Amino acid sequence: MTETTETTGAAVVAVGQNDHGDPAGEHDGPHGYASDKTGYLKRMRRIEGQVRGIARMIDEDVYCIDVLTQVSAVTKALQAVSLALVEDHLGHCVVDAAKESDEAGAAKVREASEAIARLVRM
Amino acid sequence: MTETTETTGAAVVAVGQNDHGDPAGEHDGPHGYASDKTGYLKRMRRIEGQVRGIARMIDEDVYCIDVLTQVSAVTKALQAVSLALVEDHLGHCVVDAAKESDEAGAAKVREASEAIARLVRM
């Protein structure tokens, strides 16, 4: 496989890193998910395989409802990843910031709440 | 790339096809999404690239909130695919069944409603 979709993926990643104007280095420490990086990577590989499976179902003209069931399953798997990331983030980044200072804590709570809202309002 | 996740994907597909006890051939005709198969395949390839992009973000220790934002974006893209599949399904399979007979229509409505519930209750 020649990784033709690599470009799309890369473009997406590019958006992520510094678009909230943080001074370089602010998020340098180990992140909330650091303790289970392998677990997260495994889940993402599995989801990637499921997405590829859906493309194959469409290509082989599988019945709409069965495709839909599978799309729902993958969406659910992604939401489970999101919820795990939120919990790890609250337990590490937010808790650490709260211990550091009131301002740091408040800023992290604000940021986490916005991410949770994006999750719920999907 | 040696496609190590192929197995997972294939297993997933296997579940899809005949687990609702339909007599062989019932869903043989062109499906709701048939008219835009290329479009759907393109969307799935794009989503696959985005999922791979998220794995890379995690691997490169990108900040949790940025990973979360990207997971939300992919979840949204999958839900858009689901909604398009539902619309195509209603417009073809359900409408065709309704014209065929009351029983056929009712059965398809039931089935579609269950799929919509899985989508909403995610």
Place this chain on the structure above:
Amino acid sequence: MTETTETTGAAVVAVGQNDHGDPAGEHDGPHGYASDKTGYLKRMRRIEGQVRGIARMIDEDVYCIDVLTQVSAVTKALQAVSLALVEDHLGHCVVDAAKESDEAGAAKVREASEAIARLVRM
């Protein structure tokens, strides 16, 4: 009961009826939910009581998480009503339109799909 919230409710209702430019009378027939109007009214009364219960919880300083649990339960109850309305709508209005003509069927499918999207994208 002095119905102080009556105004809000009434304003809301006013929005509903003719904002999609339908010629008067188009939706005059019995609606999808007509066969179980009593059931729907009962569910809405129950939800109204639950909403009032949440206000009381807040007024009595009940713990945040318990209030949240109850808000989630009511949201779920509302979504169940939505899903039932969608199923009744597909089974009556959409099926009837499909039998009437291709154009009528397509228009109803479009409209139903938009309502389903609002449900999913909440």
Place this chain on the structure above:
Amino acid sequence: MTETTETTGAAVVAVGQNDHGDPAGEHDGPHGYASDKTGYLKRMRRIEGQVRGIARMIDEDVYCIDVLTQVSAVTKALQAVSLALVEDHLGHCVVDAAKESDEAGAAKVREASEAIARLVRM
């Protein structure tokens, strides 16, 4: 006001308070939402009026899709209340616990994450 739905509401409230085995008094302090109790009560009253408005729409045979639109609007309003409660909870209860001790912080993060999961998995 004859409060015929009072029983339902009260039953619901009863579930909330002590079903997580907390020793009496643990959640006695001012809660996350305490600083804007009036705002929350106002929002709940408004939602109660909207729920009553939907019952009226059904009673007056308003078109299904218009009822659905209104149910979606109320669901959205309830989700906005949930998100505000989560943010207030994180900003007060979770932050305070984090400053108190690692165990207290971890317990609150766990509890908040479960509430967020109920919100997302609706």
